[in-house]
Amino acid sequence: MLRKLHGLPGLLATLFFLVLTTSGAVLSIVPSLERSAAIIPAAGELSVAQLAERVLTNFPTTEQITRTASGEIIVYHNGDNQPSAVLVNPIQGTYLAPYQPSTWARWVKNLHRSFLLGDSGRALAGISAVLMVLICLSGITLLVQRLGGWSALLRPIAGSGSQRVHAELARFTVVALLISALTGSYMSSVHFGILPDAANNEPSFPEQVSGGTPVPVGTLTALQNVDSLQLKELVFPYLNDVKDFYSLTTTQGAGYIDQASGELLQFTPSSGNKQLQHWITVLHTGKGLWWFGLLLGFASLGVPALCMTGIKIWWQRRSNTLKPTVSAKSEQADTIILVGSEGNSTWGFAQNLQQQLVQAGKTVHCAAMNELASDYPKATTLFILTSTYGDGGAPSNANKFLAQLDLFNPKPQLHYAVLGFGDQQFPKFCQFGLDVDQALSQKGLQRILPITRINRCSATEFRHWGEDISKHLNIALTLNHNPAPAATTTFQLIDRIDYGVAVNAPTSILRFKPVQSSKKLWHTLRLKKRQPVPSFAPGDLFGITPPQGHSPRLYSLASSSNDGVLEICVRKQPQGLCSNFLHNLHIGDQIDGFIQHNPSFRPARGTQPIILVGAGAGIGPLAGFIRQNVAHNPMYLYWGGRNPESDFLYEPELNNYLKDERLCALNTAFSRATEKAYVQDAIQADAQDLRQLIAKGAQVLVCGSRDMANGVSQVFDNIVQPLHLSVAHLKAQGRYLEDVY
Structure with a gap:
């Protein structure tokens, strides 16, 4: 619920x-922008009387002074017989700028409010x-x-x-x-x-005022006693109307001031409700x-x-909600399957078990654990398949099970087995399954075999559990439910270019195509799981599982679907299981792989400059970005290798991109050349030019090792500091992206 x-x-x-x-x-x-532009006097430095006096000196027709929550002073006056509003320096009372509320900010505010x-x-x-x-x-x-x-x-x-x-x-x-x-x-x-x-609880107008000759505003005692930092609004009396008065609103309350005597009239302190309303506004808007x-x-x-x-x-849970298989009535069944599931994934395993048991000639009743009956008169086998929710708790459809066991009266012939589902990363891995197993044992039921715990819905572990059950029950069970089949296809190596052997850093550009099983175009081929090959772009990832590998390795793609190949750049690592596997491939060899989209590493759309930075095999996606730059938007590449004679990756392609202007400039640095340099050095050498590009809105994309990326980040921090920017700011704006390993 x-x-x-x-x-x-x-x-x-x-x-x-x-x-x-x-x-x-x-x-x-908005509040931070307003605050940064405001001039804030120190506490006690300036009274409202002094502020009003200085403002009147520069704006004799002032009608109202307002202090915003951000500290800006707005003066409303008649300038050239026209109503006008200006921002002023509170300390000097002088003009700063016209007060013009942003039309765009007002539109966003209306969008937010209504x-x-x-x-x-x-x-x-x-x-x-x-x-x-x-x-x-x-x-x-x-x-x-x-x-x-x-x-x-x-x-x-x-x-x-x-x-x-x-x-x-x-x-x-x-x-x-x-x-x-x-x-x-x-x-x-x-x-x-x-x-x-609370705004409706304003002080009532004073019944009497002195009506004497007005005195200079700077001499009014009531205003001299109020710090300007407490001011919200000061409304001046009508000119030549001795019966009128000043209207003062502060953070402490509101009242009126006699313009002749300076006496504070009808002052009403802010009520608790008004203070509450004020702070709620502050907490919601950030103003102040x-x-x-x-x-x-x-x-x-x-x-x-x-x-x-x-x-x-929600969609995954909905997708995991399988249509219930027809079950026998509980009083007629010889086998009972009870399921505890929070996200519905356990039901898939239960239904696979049910189908196999039915094929083996069993009469099976399958239900949620909360539907435990008081008795199963003909049942000899009880299976509990349950996940664990939270820190060892019961799933929502099993949260009454342990209490219901008190009313459960099983027949002596009933034996049970508990299969727990969970994640080993949690300290209480399958804890609810353990609790259920213990409770059933204390109830007097006999185990078919000890509780089995399955990590992250492993299809292999589920199959092995089925094999153990088959031996104990002497029936044939082939459990094969896999809730997350790998969406892989078979790819064939069609081309490779090898670099870096002379400097002991073998790096290869590998190009693959899906294995064609028909005359259809390769991008319409079906995967093993009958899913279409997804489209991809440079910067997306190519997942490859090496032989005897426990998890796939991901490599950044240097090509797009339009290129007709999957191209990756791979350096051979001494202990790298997958990189050694890939480097040992020959033309025509086949591998299984899948595509994983990586939209967070892409050049921004538009005509702003793009600065590409990489080292070693990190050049792969960067070369792909340049290849796609048929619109000839400004792109600049900084790349570091070891030796220009042996591992200048993509050298022919990059020279062609310079000629056809897909690439504006190529800057390289080689650590094993006569003049040793790293990519950070090349960037530092062009610091002034890069600063100008970033000032124009350039985006930076960095690909390669984490150590290289950290060094590059430090250099760019220094470069953009005169612009009052940092790499952190650029990252927040989506203008500095990294794909590091």
Whole structure:
């Protein structure tokens, strides 16, 4: 139930969340920009009386002085008989710039507040904020359950894939998102009158004023006693109207000031409700607390990723939900299969077991563990297939099982076997399965064999368990369920170019094509699992599993689907299982592989300059980017090798790219040449030119070893420092990308 409470609102409101959070992230920058432009006097340095006096000296027709939450001073006056608003230096009272609220920022604000739909959109935004509160609270609860308590929230999260990414993002953004959602819900409630608006509790107008001759504003005692940092608004009386008065609003409250006596009239301190409303506005907008606004904005940027991973998790669970196989009634079955599953993946294994048992002549009843009957009169075998949820807990469809065992009265002939599913990265690997196994044993049931624990839904371990069951029950079972078959195809090596043997750094450019089984074009061929070969681009990854390898190795592609080949650049590592395997291939040899997209390492679209940096085999995807640059956008390559005579990778191609202007400049550095140099040296030599390119919006892409990338990053940090930038800033802007190993 809790999972549905978390997931369903998220699915329904994903689009609204994306609009609210991305617009909120944009708006979060505004307070910091305003703060950076504001001139802030020291506390106690300037009173409101002094500020008003200096402003009047420069703007005699001033009608109102406003201090924004970010500290900017805005003066509203009649300049040349025209209403005007200007920003002023509070210390001198002098003109700084015209005050012109950004039309673009106002549009983004309206988008954030109301989806540009007026009050109906504002109501929709309020409802979305309430849903976000619900999602945050349920998400925190689910996260605590998964990690095993509040004390585990800061520990490393085990697991992999979308679920781990979703959990990691949630852990570090949920507090900020909850604050944004709660404050947004409150502000929406105030707007629609659900909660009282403290702004309506203004002081009443004074019944009497002295009516004497006005004195200079700088001599008014009430204004002399107020620090300018406390000012929110000062409204001047009408000119030549001795019965009018000053209206003063500060962080402490609001009141009026007699323009002749300087007496403070009808001052009303800010109520607790008004203070609450003020701080809620600050916490939601960041105005007056610019650094907190940036934190909220940064957290908001995690929402698109949370939405995408959440949708992927939901789809995976939906995909894993198999149509139930017809089961015999529990009272008629000789074999019972009970399933505990949180994400539905365990059901696939259970149904495969059920099908095999039926083929072996068994009468099988399959159900969720919470559907445990009080008795199975004809059953001789009970199988429990269960995952573990969180820190050793029960899945949602098995959370009543242990309690129901108290009412369970099995016949003496009933024997059982427990198969647990989990992930060895978690400290309580298959803990719920262990608990169930122990509870059944204490109930008096006899084990068919000890509990078996399967790591990460391993099809091989499941098959081996089936073989053990077959021996104990003396029946033929061939269990073959694989929830995540590898989407591989067979590729043939058609070309190779070898470099670097003379400098003891063998590096090869290898080109593969899928093995054709028909006359169809290669890109329409089917994979072993009857899936089409996906399209790919330079920078995507080619996964290859070496013989006797436990996991695939990934190599960056230097080609695209349009090239008709999969091209990789591989340096032979002394202890490299896969690199040695690839280097030993001959033309015509075949391998199995798959394509994994890598959209986070791509040149940006557009005409801005692209600076490519690599060393050794890291040149592969960079050469691919240049090959694709048929639009002749400005590209500059910096690459480091060992010796120009033996391992100048892609030298002929790069020279051709220079001639046809797909490449603007090629800068190389060789560590074993007469004049030893590294790619960092080549970059430093062109520091001034590179700084100019980055100032024009250039993007930097770095590919190669981590040590090289760290050195290059340090050089670029120094290069962009005069621009008041850093590599970290460029990375945040998507203008500095790395593919390192």
